[in-house]
Amino acid sequence: MRNDTNHNFDRRDFLRYGSAATISTIFAGCTGNQSSDSTTNDSGDGSPDTDTSDDGSSGSGSGGASFEYVTTVAPSSLDPMKGSDNLETIVLHNVYDPLVYYTDSTPPELQPWLAEDWEVADDGRTYTFNLRSDATFHNGDPVTASDVQYSVQRMMEMQNGFSWMWSGILSPENVTAVDETTVEMVTTEVFAPFLYTLPFLYVVNQEQVEANAASDGNFGEHGDYGTSWLEDNDAGSGPYVLSERERSRQIVIEQNDDWWGSFPDDRYSSVTTEIVQESATAAGRMREGAEMSDQWLPLQTYNDLEGGDDVRVHAKATFNPFYIYMHTQRAPLDDVHVRRAISYAFDYEAALNDVMAGDSDHLQGPLPGAMWSHTEDLPTYEQDFEAAQAELDQSDYSASDLDLNYTYVSGLTTEESMGLLLQSNLQELGGSLTVERAPWSNITEMAANPDTTPDMLAIYLSFSYADPDTFLYPAWHSDSHGSWTSAAWYQNDEVDRLLTEGRRTVAQENRIPIYEEAQRIIAEDAPALFVMNQATRNALSESVQGFQDNGITGYRQTFHRYHQD
Incomplete structure (x- = not known):
């Protein structure tokens, strides 16, 4: 498909393009596969391995069953101060407390x-x-x-x-x-x-990390700060111990019998993360008996898996909002009535039911409904061409002035499909839209400058910590300008004041009305199409119990809470 697609797009065609890909796929996919050599947790330098030993180091993996987690991405680092993508966080928070x-x-x-x-x-x-x-570390030292x-x-x-x-x-x-x-x-x-x-x-074991730090490194007297050693060993105190890492192939963690916490009956005493190259291979592993897949498989793959025996697909919309940013500092999108007109022209029903599978939510304003302080009574746009034309009539522009470009991340077919849908909607209104793709690295560079930021940019806003600030401040405070999270170049002094006040107000009950007012202003200003809160999917074996999707990166896979049916 060409970058500058300008033909009409039939709603039925969306069924060919839907996928569950998100921006997090880019972060995960950019980690790269590393050399394929196998290592075990031999800590060296007097630090014991993970088997029970006479010196009091922790035992691991006694009793319980094995759990296989299959993924199509590989981690770039297992150092707890370097890892940050989805898979890295899964491993790290299960090994470190x-x-x-x-x-x-x-x-x-x-x-x-x-x-x-x-x-x-x-x-x-x-x-x-x-x-x-x-609490003790895996080598027996107290925390x-x-x-x-x-x-x-x-x-x-x-x-x-x-x-x-x-x-x-x-x-x-x-x-x-x-x-x-x-x-x-x-x-x-x-x-x-x-x-x-x-x-x-x-939290890492200071003595253990220092004992295994290489003298040559980028951190002065700390040498390499133990980074090389921590790629194949751990210095944690968590419920599992890093047992084996075979790069680009698998990671094995085993139950820490001396963990201060508790495991359920019928627990999983070991977890093997199998790293495969193709989604078809991941689907095959699920059919063969793996316990869980990652969230990056194509939508059709999940649909196929759900129709099989002994596999269920979990889908839940939590904290995965999809925006189409509009450049509020460039004509004609600097006119709020133009932005509202586009918001009314977009076909949200087709986006949710044709592009997606009907299990994602229509966003009401900039904050997902699952987040505390979300405001239900915000202005919410539905497709209404009469309302769109009425907004245009209040602006200084006509529909023919709407000659815009839309940019999405290369390879993310959901974002492409949303652009083609918007293109069709704007043509019906009398405007035009060029749909273009770009690599993620190019998009981050584009969004760093208002002159190079596209008119409209498709973005899944990353979710980090469980607080409204993680969505609102990076996207809508003017101090965030120059980042892909703030690609609308939105400027509203009252919103700036409210979001700053929200950060400086400690009590949650006092913060809620602050964020409610900020959301109301942002929704009225329409600096983006608030399209959907996308459902996150995982395939699971029917035998797996204890999985609860709280929407937090990594913390959806808390293996010590899982158990067999």
């Missing part, structure tokens, strides 16, 4: 983890965490406040992985080990979502 954890509810709540409780001072910046006294302090230092000095969450918010010098089990963190300013980011701050 953070201070706090997400529940499996929707929206997820925070629950104590390594920190059994915590306090927030009246200044809204000082957090005191009290650690569990019974201490110094390990937490070191983990923050390592994260922020390496500047990889999820470090962006705490950039300008948390500095290593402001983290103090008060005693063996008490940690104090002081943020540079009030940042209300802070606690909700901490499930992505994994």
Whole structure:
């Protein structure tokens, strides 16, 4: 198909193009396959392996069944301060413990983890965490406040992985080990979502990492900070121990018998992540008895699997919003009436039922309905050509002035189909739209400058922590301009004020009306087509119990909660 598709597009043709691909596929797919050599968790340097030994190191994998997770992507890193894509986060949060954890509810709540409780001072910046006294690392060492302090230092000095969450918010010098089990963190300013980011701050064993750090590296006296060693070994305290990594082929983790937490009866004592190249191979593994697939398979593949024996497909719309950004600083899209006219022209029913499979939700404004503070009574656009023409009549433009371009990520057929649908809708209104594709790397470069940002850009907004801020601030605050998350170049001083206030207001009940008002203004300004909250799919064996989709990257696969029927 050509980049500049300009023909009319029949609704029935969408059935050929629907897929479940998302922008996260790009992040996962760009990790690249690494050399195929097999390693086991031989920690070396006096650090024991994962088998029970006389020196008190933890045992693993006693009892229980094996779980096979099949995926078409490979991780680029298993270092807890470098990994950040979906598969990496799945492995890391099952091997490493953070201070706090997400529940499996929707929206997820925070629950104590390594920190059994915590306090927030009246200044809204000082957090005191009290650690569990019974948590030990996989080599038997106790988890201490110094390990937490070191983990923050390592994260922020390496500047990889999820470090962006705490950039300008948390500095290593402001983290103090008060005693063996008490940690104090002081943020540079009030940042209300802070606690909700901490499930992505994994705690590592300082002594073990330092003992296995190579002297030559990019981190001064820390050498390579143990990064090479951590690709094939772990320094965690989580429910599973990294047992084997065969690059581009498989990762094996085994139950940590000395974990402070608990496993259900009929638990899975080992989890093998099988990395395959083709979606057809993944589907074949599910038919042969694998327990779970990833979420990146084509929609038709899930449909085929659901029709087979012993496999079910889970589909749920949680936190996967799809926007079509409109460049609000370029004519004619700088006119709010033009943007509203386009919003009324788009066929949302066809998008949800023809492009998709009918299990995604129509977005009401910029925030998914599963997120707390979502406002139900926002202006919501449905296809209405009379309303579209009425909006155009209030603008300085006619339909013939709507000569726009739409850009989507190469290979994402859902985004392409949405563009072709919009093209057909605008032609019916009297305008025109050129549909173009571009690699993800090119799109991030385009969106960095208002002159090169497309008129309209298809984006799945990434979800990180369970807080409205993760969607609203990156997309709609003017401080975020220059990022692909803010490709509308939207500028509204009142929205800026509200989103800043939302970050600086600690109590959730006080934040809700702030975000409700911000959503209302954004919806009225129509800086994007708020198309859908896309359902996320996984194929599962009928025997797997305990899977709950809370919508959080990685935290959907909490293997220690799973058990057999």
